[in-house]
Amino acid sequence: NETLFPYPLNYNQVDWSSHYPKKFGKDPLKLYLNTLEYPITYDDQVKPEYSESIVDFLDIGCGFGGLCFALSENYPDKYTFGMEIRGKVVNFVGEKIRALRDEGQAHDVSVIRTNTMRHLPQYFRKNSLEKIFICFPDPHFKKKNFRRRIVNPGLLSEYAYLLKPSGRIYCITDVEELHNWHVQHLEKHKMFKRVQDVEQDSAAKLIWNSTEEGQKVERNKGSKFIIVCEKV
Ligand code: SAM
Structure with a gap:
């Protein structure tokens, strides 16, 4: 069933050496994407040195991966992980990673097919991530679908739990x-404080135009609204 895909029971089953193989001396051109074409199995606890999380930046709903590649270029010492639910899109990002790795780039970027609304704490440890990006998420306009928004009070608590101080x-x-929904829920949340000088934040500049959706909005001369918050 194409709508079903495996997930780890907990982060001890996540093998980061398959996502960032160069760091661990493995074949950098082999892909593990959790898609039909590039499956992953999560049945055993992997070696502790492979399961210790090394991800710094998480892109939730990364789409075609523009931000992930921009982060890789701009932050050479950081590890970026994209999560995306659509299998074909994940395969596309994976193939791009492989092509770039063949040229010696993108060893610090990886992507996986998953539903981030369900499985984030099974991938990451408490206080482990430096930045979480949510770029141009699906708006879900109808009130009955608000619970499907990727920012909501429960998920914000989860994001806070996973972020470093x-x-x-x-x-x-x-x-x-x-x-307005993002602002309302982030400003209300006890674990987050709004960053006022967003212009000073280089990652905030990067998300403006590096995602595919952001570029589309730019071409159509649409408006963009941003909020950055720090975990307190
Ligand atoms: N961030 C990208 C960009 O700015 O170009 C993609 C934006 S697109 C409008 C929203 C993306 O979120 C889609 O690719 C969609 O498949 C993905 N998505 C939606 N719900 C998701 C979920 N629960 N888990 C993972 N990805 C999800």
Whole structure:
């Protein structure tokens, strides 16, 4: 069933050496994407040195991966992980990673097919991530679908739990109504404090135009709204 895909029971089953093989001396051109074409199995606890999380930046709903590649270029010492639910899109990002790795780049970027609304704490440890990016998420306009929004009070607590102290969350959208929702829930949340001098944050500049959706909004001369918060 194409809508079903495996997930780890807990982060001890996640083998980061298959996602960032160069760091661990493995074949950098072999892909593990958790898609039909590039499956992963999560049945055993992997070696502790492979399961210790090395991810710094998480891109939730990464789509075609523009931000992941931009982060890789701009932050050479950081490990970026994209999560995306659509199998074909994940395969596309995977193939791009392989092509770049063949040229000696993108060893610090990886991607996986998963539903981030369900499985994040099975991949990452408490206080482990430096930045979480949520770029142009689906707006889910109808009130009955608000619970499907990727920013909601319960998930914000989860994001805060996974971020390091002073770690940052970035939300950008072209939908003003959704931005107001982001602001409302982030400003209300006890674990987050809004960053005022967003211009000083180089990652905030990067998300403006590096995602495919952001570029589309730019071409259509649409507005963009951003909020950055720090974990307190
Ligand atoms: N961030 C990308 C960009 O700015 O170009 C993609 C934006 S697109 C409008 C939203 C993406 O989130 C889609 O690719 C969608 O498949 C993905 N998505 C939606 N719900 C998701 C979920 N629960 N887990 C993982 N990805 C999800």
